[in-house]
Amino acid sequence: MSVLQSTVPDFPAEVRWLLEEGYFGYLGTSDSHGVPQVTPVIFVRDGKSVFLTISKVAKKLRNIRENERVAFLVDVRDPGDLANNRAVLIEGRAKIYTIFDLLSNLRKALRVRASLLKKYPKYAAFYAVKGNLLPKPWRTTLFISRLLVEVRIERFSYMREAKPLVLGRAA
Amino acid sequence: MSEGSATAERILTEEAFAYFCTTDTRNRPHVVPVFFVFDLTRCHAYFLFSRDSKNVRNMQLRPKICFTVDVRDHVNPLENKGVMIQGEAKADLSNIRDVDREYVKHRFEEKYGWSSSQSFFRHEHAERILVEVAVRKIAYWEGPKFLSCPSFCMARNRHCCGGWRDTQR
Numbered sequence: 001m002s003v004l005q006s007t008v009p010d011f012p013a014e015v016r017w018l019l020e021e022g023y024f025g026y027l028g029t030s031d032s033h034g035v036p037q038v039t040p041v042i043f044v045r046d047g048k049s050v051f052l053t054i055s056k057v058a059k060k061l062r063n064i065r066e067n068e069r070v071a072f073l074v075d076v077r078d079p080g081d082l083a084n085n086r087a088v089l090i091e092g093r094a095k096i097y098t099i100f101d102l103l104s105n106l107r108k109a110l111r112v113r114a115s116l117l118k119k120y121p122k123y124a125a126f127y128a129v130k131g132n133l134l135p136k137p138w139r140t141t142l143f144i145s146r147l148l149v150e151v152r153i154e155r156f157s158y159m160r161e162a163k164p165l166v167l168g169r170a171a
Numbered sequence: 172m173s174e175g176s177a178t179a180e181r182i183l184t185e186e187a188f189a190y191f192c193t194t195d196t197r198n199r200p201h202v203v204p205v206f207f208v209f210d211l212t213r214c215h216a217y218f219l220f221s222r223d224s225k226n227v228r229n230m231q232l233r234p235k236i237c238f239t240v241d242v243r244d245h246v247n248p249l250e251n252k253g254v255m256i257q258g259e260a261k262a263d264l265s266n267i268r269d270v271d272r273e274y275v276k277h278r279f280e281e282k283y284g285w286s287s288s289q290s291f292f293r294h295e296h297a298e299r300i301l302v303e304v305a306v307r308k309i310a311y312w313e314g315p316k317f318l319s320c321p322s323f324c325m326a327r328n329r330h331c332c333g334g335w336r337d338t339q340r
Contacts (some may be wrong), residue, residue: 028192028200038192
């Protein structure tokens, strides 16, 4: 286990489950003028961070460059009962990886890549077959089309039926 | 109306959850899932929030907000669709006319199948308030295709998509 993982706070089981199994997350960013944006993304958790890859032309990437503070929500909906939704809201700081960052965190980056492929096998298969037919900003090649972004979890809250139940702070 | 605009309209009227983002005075974003109705004729969205929630406190100080409504596809990323709206929230609707309040209440009841006997502005122990969002900018996406300002809002409200453009470039 890496040092990063060993310092992970003990997330409650429900929070851990949402961060492992939640398929989509919603990334909230805001620019330096305080104008917010929220968009769906795929992600993986690694220790006390979540990792995303974001298109180089995306507005959210420009927002992160202006303001590293982000919110990230992962939820699970109950189709039988709309009020029975569960969500975890993460508040943290986003870091955009440069090539130097990637090289100096190579093991972590490879682990994140493996986790993404394992978590999203159908997306991976799609991009493997049709990725080259997509517009360049939509392809998955790191640094050519996308950048790796780490959101370091500083605080989280777990919500059930839209009510906060657990508040936590990362160690 | 283009196919993209029609799909955007359907998403905004039929999907159950919106993901609503506010910022506090230290420019920290906050995101929550929330029930909503979208009024195509006024190009306004309405939300129900707990009166004492962080979202409401944020909106009272910084009314610029963003929300996204999307349709997820777990197999094909090209089938992911969504609408993102940036706008201005009005959290204090004390001056709203009763007839308007009743209209919005009816729209929520219709969309979510809530009984009209249920107290609309109370949920268990929390008092709920109605928040109105005037739309300033709309973006619709379907896979890699993007469409700014779908025609339904442009046609019905010329103020839609009229604001904030400079800050979004």
